[in-house]
Amino acid sequence: MSRIVCGVDLGGTKISTGLVTEDGKVINSIKIPTLAAEGPEAVIDRIIKSVNDVLEMSGLKLEDIAGIGIGSPGPLDAEKGVIITTPNLPGWNNLPLVEKVKEKLNTNVKLDNDANAAAYGEYIFGEGRGIKNFMYITVSTGIGGGVVLNGKLLHGANSNAAEIGHMTIDFNGPRCNCGNLGCFEAFASGTGLARFANETVNKGRESLMKELAGSNPIKAEQIFEAARKGDALALELIEKEGFYLGVGLANLMVVYNPEKIAIGGGVSKQWDMFYDNMIKTAKERVLRPNFEVCSVVPAKLGDNIGVLGAAAIALEL
Numbered sequence: 527m528s529r530i531v532c533g534v535d536l537g538g539t540k541i542s543t544g545l546v547t548e549d550g551k552v553i554n555s556i557k558i559p560t561l562a563a564e565g566p567e568a569v570i571d572r573i574i575k576s577v578n579d580v581l582e583m584s585g586l587k588l589e590d591i592a593g594i595g596i597g598s599p600g601p602l603d604a605e606k607g608v609i610i611t612t613p614n615l616p617g618w619n620n621l622p623l624v625e626k627v628k629e630k631l632n633t634n635v636k637l638d639n640d641a642n643a644a645a646y647g648e649y650i651f652g653e654g655r656g657i658k659n660f661m662y663i664t665v666s667t668g669i670g671g672g673v674v675l676n677g678k679l680l681h682g683a684n685s686n687a688a689e690i691g692h693m694t695i696d697f698n699g700p701r702c703n704c705g706n707l708g709c710f711e712a713f714a715s716g717t718g719l720a721r722f723a724n725e726t727v728n729k730g731r732e733s734l735m736k737e738l739a740g741s742n743p744i745k746a747e748q749i750f751e752a753a754r755k756g757d758a759l760a761l762e763l764i765e766k767e768g769f770y771l772g773v774g775l776a777n778l779m780v781v782y783n784p785e786k787i788a789i790g791g792g793v794s795k796q797w798d799m800f801y802d803n804m805i806k807t808a809k810e811r812v813l814r815p816n817f818e819v820c821s822v823v824p825a826k827l828g829d830n831i832g833v834l835g836a837a838a839i840a841l842e843l
């Protein structure tokens with residue numbers, strides 16, 4: 527019988543928990559609110575309950591699974607299984623999550639940051655299958671990623687390798703949420719794109735985006751919607767989005783030399799709108815041998831990537 531593992535995707539607003547077979551089939555999964563304001567102990571109890579519930583739904587017992595993988599926002603120490611601190615989970619300071627879950631569920635438990643887990647999930651179950659040097663990037667409200675080199679997930683000294691959203695693209699650029707100037711994420715995330723749209727419209731440029739947003743700030747989806755209807759400003763912004771992503775890709779191809787990069791997250795659903803300009807820009811800016819060996823594709827795992835990624839981490843137990 528194929529091995530079964532449990533993947534827990536711990537987020538600031540929801541916890542998704544699923545049982546996954548070693549070939550990537552989700553047997554059952556559930557999603558519950560995190561209720562992070564109630565503090566770590568209450569959230570850990572909900573994690574335990576979600577694992578027990580999904581086992582019960584599937585007619586399985588704890589002994590039937592090889593272990594539990596948890597993907598969480600960081601910074602965290604994957605090796606020690608400790609959450610160092612995270613803005614999305616108030617009160618979680620140097621919290622030994624792996625130890626605490628093990629105390630209540632007597633099984634193997636492994637922790638990694640959510641972007642690394644997603645990258646590993648895409649490597650094991652998705653576009654990275656059989657690709658020894660692989661990279662996954664998520665472009666949504668922020669930008670994150672993970673790198674697999676020679677078949678091993680890259681962690682770095684304290685599990686913060688490949689925090690690619692915070693590499694500097696322009697040292698005079700806009701302020702990022704992390705406090706630095708000109709991070710990749712400040713330019714090319716959905717949030718960055720929306721900020722450029724709002725700034726330009728607020729300066730008086732006419733655009734369909736303004737009507738789509740009504741009295742609210744313009745959102746990234748509305749920029750793509752307006753661009754598909756031929757709006758000139760929205761098309762300009764999407765052109766820039768492709769350019770910034772291309773600059774980021776060029777840096778990543780130079781540093782990590784992957785054979786394949788898969789891009790996931792909300793923005794990647796608009797693939798046809800930015801792909802050509804992104805690739806053209808990367809090609810102009812990267813060392814030719816690094817460019818030629820690397821394909822860039824949309825990620826395969828979609829919305830289930832959190833649970834599948836955490837499960838992939840558990841398969842290493």
Ligand SMILES: [Zn+2]
Nearest residue numbers: 692702704709
């Ligand atoms: Zn930053």
